[in-house]
Amino acid sequence: RKEVEQDPGPFNVPEGATVAFNCTYSxxxxxxxxxxxQDCRKEPKLLMSVYSSGNEDGRFTAQLxxxxxxxxxxxxxxxxxxSATYLCVVNFGNYGGSQGNLxxxxxxxxxxxx
Amino acid sequence: xxGVMQNPRHLVRRRGQEARLRCSPMKGHSHxxxxxxxxxxxxxxxxxxxxxxxxxxxxxxxxxxxAEFPKEGPSxxxxxxxxxxxxxxxxxxxxxxxxxxxxxxxxxxxxVL
Numbered sequence: 001r002k003e004v005e006q007d008p009g010p011f012n013v014p015e016g017a018t019v020a021f022n023c024t025y026s027x028x029x030x031x032x033x034x035x036x037x038q039d040c041r042k043e044p045k046l047l048m049s050v051y052s053s054g055n056e057d058g059r060f061t062a063q064l065x066x067x068x069x070x071x072x073x074x075x076x077x078x079x080x081x082x083s084a085t086y087l088c089v090v091n092f093g094n095y096g097g098s099q100g101n102l103x104x105x106x107x108x109x110x111x112x113x114x
Numbered sequence: 115x116x117g118v119m120q121n122p123r124h125l126v127r128r129r130g131q132e133a134r135l136r137c138s139p140m141k142g143h144s145h146x147x148x149x150x151x152x153x154x155x156x157x158x159x160x161x162x163x164x165x166x167x168x169x170x171x172x173x174x175x176x177x178x179x180x181a182e183f184p185k186e187g188p189s190x191x192x193x194x195x196x197x198x199x200x201x202x203x204x205x206x207x208x209x210x211x212x213x214x215x216x217x218x219x220x221x222x223x224x225x226v227l
Contacts, residue, residue, distance in 0.1 A: 004156075032213065043205055043218040044157065087156070091213060101147055101159040101170060102207075102216060 003027065006088050006105035014113055017078045021108045023071040023088030032091040033064055035073050037084045038107060044087055047073075078112045085109045116141065118208050118219035119188075126225045133193040133200070135222045139208030145169075146189045147207045147216060148181060157205060162212075163189055169212075196226045 006023045013019050025033075033050040048055065050062040050071055061074040071088055085107040092103060119138040127133050139146050144165055149157040159173040163183035174181070178196075183189040193200055203223050207216035 034215075041203075041223075043220050045218070046215060049215070101162055101173070102149075102157075103159070104149075104157040106156040 002105075003103050004088055004090050004105040006086075006108050008106060008108060010109040010111055012111045012113060013078055015078060015080060017112075018074065018076045019078055019110060020075075021073045021086055021088075021110075023073075023105055025069050025071070025088075025090045025103075027090070027092050027103075028066075028069060030069075030090045030092050033071050034089040034091075034102075035060075035062060035071075036087040036089050036104075038087055039084045044089075044104075047086070075110075078110075080112050080114065083110055083112045118143075118206055118217055120204075120206050120219035120222050122222060123220060124223050124225070126227065127196045128227050129197055130195050133196050133224055133226075135191040135193075135204050135206075135224070136188040137191070137206030137208075137219055138188040139206075140217055143208035143210050143217075145209045145212055145214075146183050147209075148189075148191050149205045149207065151203045151205065151221075153202070160191070193224075196224070198226050200224060201226045 004025045035047040036044040037047045038044045050064045054063045059076045063072045087107045088105040090103045146163045148160040151157045161174050161181045162170040178194045180192045203221045205221045206219045209216045
């Protein structure tokens with residue numbers, strides 16, 4: 001089983017649509033969770049951290065379900081500029097000797113069309 | 115406050131040559147991480163360093179790859195005797211402490227001919 005698994009997409013949606021991405025992770029001892037965004041041939045950029053209580057930042061809402069080892073990202077009112085690859089990222093904490101390096105999913109590609 | 119800087123941005127090497135990739139962390143950050151992204155793949159952790167110390171190199175290939183973060187100057191990822199399979203984007207990230215938010219540099223794209 002992959003450590004962090006995402007649907008690769010692509011998700012092709014019209015402007016204004018609501019789109020949801022899901023992610024599962026294998027290590028129940030994982031300590032912190034993030035969504036990063038990566039534009040084509042660019043570096044990953046932190047979109048938001050994900051907290052157990054769920055959190056929202058403008059049009060973006062992230063949820064964490066520790067029992068199911070499941071993370072989600074909801075984007076409302078999609079913009080053309082939201083087109084990118086969305087990376088689900090997990091930090092295993094001290095598990096297995098890890099010192100805090102990030103474990104990345106392969107990413108879900110989103111394309112927002114006019 | 116300048117972000118994480120990496121150079122060169124693009125590097126072309128022939129098989130058997132050496133590649134040296136440099137990373138300057140954000141000001142105030144003493145923790146540096148290197149990740150590799152193969153074409154159509156996710157980022158994979160390689161090594162985590164603090165000043166003058168390698169903290170975790172569990173993701174580094176056993177041969178030809180080495181990393182350092184000297185007391186002065188940037189962190190260096192060194193690949194000796196490069197092979198075509200080393201062609202990838204190499205990203206450096208820095209953070210102010212372990213397990214804190216990591217900020218990524220623009221990456222170095224290595225092409226091995």
